[in-house]
Amino acid sequence: MATEGSGEPPQSEVRAEIQGVLAKAKAGDASVLPQLREILDKNPSLVKHYGSLARHAEAAWIALAGGANLYMRESFARGAEARRAELTRPGASAVEKLLVERVVACDLQLGYLTTAEADALGMGDSYRQAEYHARRVERAQRMQLAALGALVTYQRLVPAVAIKTPTAVAAGQEEQAPDRARTDASPQMRLMVEVDAETHETTREEREPVRVGAG
Structure with a gap:
């Protein structure tokens, strides 16, 4: 926080400068790129908020479904956030969060298209x-089921991260989800799990090899 005599500009001036740079950047003014990059380096939360295409897709479906009705748009946004919280396990990896985002977007898409079909009828x-x-509803439903299937398969293959509760810490114990590894996952999902396992914080003592076929 800037103080008198500190030589730092007041927060209101800094905020106004940032907003000015962002406004020019959104308008396509390439001259502000150096300033924009400096702002993003110092404020990673801006990148996290605006840099996710999944969140942009979610916002687009919410805006499309709610239209000018702010009450509906806010309700849809809160519903999507609640859905995300329900599906995301504590300590979820980046891959799991990505799969959850896909499910949430598919839910919004299917809901909007189903409503549009009813309105048309x-x-x-x-x-x-x-x-x-x-046909649009049917296609959206297939996408939703595929997204849910990928998430469920991943969560079965990769156990949840152990969460230490005050009681468990006092007793020197950890709560862990049971290992329910499945051997019927697709090759793409197995590859995703193997890559993610290298950066996942969960340590597994042993992992039963996945059998692709007999012989």
């Missing part, structure tokens, strides 16, 4: 238009 759209909406 209520307005008496033609058979061709009704078929169009039905």
Whole structure:
């Protein structure tokens, strides 16, 4: 915090300068790139908030579904956040968080398209238009099921990180999720798990090899 005689600009001036640089950057002014990079280096929270395409996709679906109704948009946003919290385990890895983000986005997409289909039917759209909406809903549902399947498979293959509670710490114990490794995961998911295991904080004493086929 700037103080009188410290030689530092007041926080209000710094905030105004940052907002000015960001406004020019959003407008495509390349001359502010050096300042923009310096601001982002000093404020990583800005990158975390605006740098996630998954969050941008989520915001786009919420804006599309809610329109100008701020009450609906805020409700959708809170619902998405609650869904994210329900699906994310304590100490989740980056891969798991990415899979959860995909599920949340698919939920929003499916909900919006299902509502659009119902609205179209209520307005008496033609058979061709009704078929169009039905195909969109069906495709969105397949995407949602695929996202959920990937998340469930990952969570079964990778145990949750041990969380130390005050009681467990006092007793010298840790709460751990049971190892329910499955051998029927797809090669892509097994590869994802193997790569993530190198950076995951969970230590496993042994891991049963995944058998692709007989012989």
